[in-house]
Amino acid sequence: MSVQDPSEFSGPLAGIRIIDLTTVISGPMATMILADQGADVVKVERADGDFTRQLATRRGGHSASYLNNNRNKRSIVVDLKNPDDLEAVKQLAATADVFIQNFRPGVAERLGLGYDALSALNPGLVHMSIAGFGFEGPLASKPVYDPLVQAVSALTTVQAGSDEQRPRLVRTILPDKLTAVQASQAITAALLSRERTGKGQRVTLSMLDTVAAFLWASDMNGHTFVGDEMETEESQSFSDLIYDVQGGYVTISIMQDKHWEALAKATGRPDILVDARFKDAELREINRDARLELTQSIVKDIDRDRLLSDLEAAGVPCAPILTRKEMRMHPQLDANGTVVEYDHPTAGRLRQARGAALFHGTPAKTFRPAPELGEHTDDILGALTPPALSNAS
Known part of the structure; x- marks a missing residue:
């Protein structure tokens, strides 16, 4: 796939600007989904960058994790403790369509970046906040990582099969990634509401709520009928639906x-x-x-x-059990055009999965490589009036 100037990008969200103060996975993946669909996502980073920039599996100074969650964005560096930089972020929010952050509850408000403050500057703003456990309550202020949400949401006991079995983590950061998908859907719903009403709104989302809602569709049947709840969850099975056969494994449903x-x-x-x-x-x-x-x-x-x-x-209904290498080389993914390759200026040739949804009327035609730290600081902040160039850039 080709890489072009940002002005040439298209997609169903072309013309939507998002100011993104999120870090790690849930927020950045959410905004990448929207960026893949044509939104102009301005990633706001500290001088040391998003934490995922420092992770392992690296080439050309970039981690795979950062590259896989931040394509199609632009990066600026600011110091939110610096009044000029903080004012610059507020100015960006004043003309943006969406503002998204995943600070601990209360931090955005203390910085003057909460919904009340920013909506006063921009009544049409969609203001999204992501938290781990919630915004009030006994766990709201706790630091959050994916395994903690798996634990409190009961996902670990669902994975175990019953309450008597040893709990098991899902071996992927499902709460983080599921929250990303939910956040992107919620933002587009709020944008549709704004289109109809002319008003922006505050949107809040917790990882815990996301997983609970996800599980209820199939794994909480024993707790659906009030008054007839199961005291102890029975084993779903002593074995799973993966069968050991000659020459490999299969699943049969x-x-x-x-x-x-x-x-x-x-x-x-x-x-x-x-x-x-x-x-x-x-x-x-x-x-x-x-x-x-x-x-x-x-x-x-x-x-x-x-x-x-x-x-x-x-x-x-059956299928072979594939390794990750076999998956990316499978002819069905080739037929779908799922896996794409393109060039990053410093990380080299990259292979990634495209956005899952294809918009046949308003296709997003290109990939923009994940940005260098602060790559667009001068371009974006220099266009503000009055200019608010970051001291951290």
């Missing part, structure tokens, strides 16, 4: 009667259709551990590729 019948046909095991434990979907769920153990015993000696071919021919 049996949801409907026709899938169970197809599994029996594909593996030459018609006897499982007369087993009373598995006669319908409800019984297969009640006896899930026995079903999973039986399925494993059926497929364990079958070659992976042959098994997948037979299952697919019979109509059984």
Whole structure:
């Protein structure tokens, strides 16, 4: 993909300016989603930069983490303890569409960057604040990292399978990344509301609320009916839906009667259709551990590729378990155009996943490399009236 001048960028959010004071993952990933869709995101950093600039897996002075969450943005360096720089940020917010920050609750207000102060300068501003646990309550002031949110949200016990099993972390920073997606959606919803009403608004989002809402759709059924809550969550299964076969691993998802019948046909095991434990979907769920153990015993000696071919021919939902390398090279991702390559001026040739949504009427045509620290400070702050050039640049 090509890299062009910012003025040539297009997309559904072209013309929207976002002042981004977020750091690490949840905020920067959210604003990158919006930047990928055409928004002009001005990343406001300290003199030492976003923390992710310092992480491992580096080339050309850049960490992969920083590059993977900050493309299509512009960077300025300011010192928020310096009155001139703080005033410059306020001036930027006064003409922006969106202001987003993930300081600890109360910090933005103390700096004069809270909703009340900035909306007085810009009534049309969408002001987004992201917190870990919330903005009030016993945990609001605690420092937050992804594992802590996984713990308090019960995601770790969901991952374990039952309340009796040892809790397990999800081996990716799901709360951070899920919050990023939720934040980007909330911002676009607020922008749509402004389009209709002419008014901006305050938007607040916590990582804890995001994960709780996410889990409720499928993992809180035992706590949905008031008065009939489960005291202790039963084991979802003693094993997962990954099966060890000859030459690798596969996943097989049996949801409907026709899938169970197809599994029996594909593996030459018609006897499982007369087993009373598995006669319908409800019984297969009640006896899930026995079903999973039986399925494993059926497929364990079958070659992976042959098994997948037979299952697919019979109509059984299935897929191979891929490594990260296999994933990025899979022909389906190639057909989707998911993985793109482009050149960064100092980090070299990069490979990344494009934004997931494709806008066929207003496509975003280019990638802008993640900026050098403070790369656009003079251009952006120098255009303010009166100029407010940063002492930290």
